[in-house]
Amino acid sequence: MMLKTDSIAVLKKQIDSLNKVVSDYHSSQSWFKFNEAPVQAASIVALITLVTVLLGFIFKDYWIPHWTENRNKRKEGERLFALYKTNLFWAACTFNFRIKEIYSTRSHYLWTIGSPHTFYDYKYKSSVFRLCVLFGWIRAFKLLQSKMSINKGDEIDECIKSLESAFADGQQIEMYMAKTILDIAKVDTSKLKPGVIEKLSVEIDHLIFKGLESSQKKYLAEAPTDIQEKFIDDLTAQLRELKIQCSELFALKSSIIDVVSIKLGLIYRDWQQAIGDMMLLKEESNYTTISFRAFEEFWDSPDSPEKKWLIRAEVMFGNLNMTLDQQQDSRVKQLEVIYERGYQLLKTLYNSQTDTRPISKPDFDKITSTIK
Structure with a gap:
């Protein structure tokens, strides 16, 4: 932090005054002369002045400007927020x-x-x-x-x-599709292990993307019959892999394709x-x-x-x-x-x-x- 010119001048003057007191003490032949009233008074006045100047610097040249800057930043921050x-x-x-x-x-x-x-x-x-x-x-x-x-x-x-x-987030939609397909296939979801429906929802999303990429359509309901049947085939295999027993999916193809063609x-x-x-x-x-x-x-x-x-x-x-x-x-x-x-x-x-x-x-x- 930088001292202002007027503060430096006053501080230097007080330091010189203290230096003079110390010099007088060293030039004295007797230690007890330092205990004399005039010397003590001069020392106390110089020390008080020095402390006053230092405190003045801290408050006037540093603390007050710093406090003002923080207050202005806070007010600007409050204005921006409002x-x-x-x-x-x-x-x-x-x-x-x-x-x-x-x-x-x-x-x-x-x-x-x-x-x-x-x-x-x-x-x-x-x-x-x-x-x-x-x-x-x-x-x-x-x-x-x-x-x-x-x-x-x-x-x-x-x-x-x-x-x-x-x-x-599409996760809630993926879970909705998985649960609806399991409901259509008459699967008792209460008997499934924890995490199985979540895994199925992710795999269904991958299969949908695969079918849409092959058909270049926006929804599987618009895709050719062979792409839809491939999706049902892959979905059946995925259910077997997850050890989910269900009804024959090909008989439910129309309902399942409608579910996975939901608009997003x-x-x-x-x-x-x-x-x-x-x-x-x-x-x-x-x-x-x-x-x-x-x-x-x-x-x-x-x-x-x-x-x-x-x-x-x-x-x-x-x-x-x-x-x-x-x-x-x-x-x-x-x-x-x-x-x-x-x-x-x-x-x-x-x-x-x-x-x-x-x-x-x-x-x-x-x-x-x-x-x-």
Whole structure:
């Protein structure tokens, strides 16, 4: 740490004064002269002055500037948190509002992509837009999190991770398919060893991928008959390997193919981050998201690099029919989970800093915790 010029000058003066006292003592012929009142008084005055100067330096030249700097950083961190918390809150709130609307009105404007009906076209695009904006504010929050002074930071992190998982993880779908196939094949799952269903779910996923790769189709239900039969053959062999006794699967082929052709709406974590990056604009040290106008320009430009990420976000809503059950479209159940985890994020953000709440308590209490 550096001493200021005026502090150095005063300190030097006091050191010189002490040096003089010591010099006088050494030049004296008698030890007892040091005990004389004038010498003691001079020593005490010099020592007190020296200590005063040192304390003054510590407080004025180091502690106070350091405290001021930390206070300013804390205030800036609180400002950043209040700003990005509010933006993230509204992004999650408007997205949850839209998927609740989709759930309750049965998603009719999502059934045909690119509808010529102007209102339906807008509702479809704005649904994808709200999803992308949510990814954008999650990304911005993470980018600046190290500079924020965050209340309930760990809880907010867990809520964000949980929400990202609802968009990205296919494990619950794999388990659903495995359990449904075992049910169709009349297998008593209570008699299976621990971990067998989990292993089967992974193997089923591999067999589905193998069949889709061979047929170049999106779903096994669209694949040629020989590919479907090969899948049933391989599935039978896998069940034997796991020592699972069941009914003859070829007689159940149609039902099993329907189960493994379930529609998915997975947006993987790295995709979420990339979509978030696409949606952000940096203005000096702060972020904002692109407008709906800019978003629609990306949408209408098939050759733009952004179009790829919009297509990946679109899987959540493309031809989503809420009148179907989960056996036909996993997104029906997935939206319920996303809404509930989005609500938990809203609740944690709302309670994290009570002096900067984005809406009143009565208005927040009107938000339901589940989509139903």
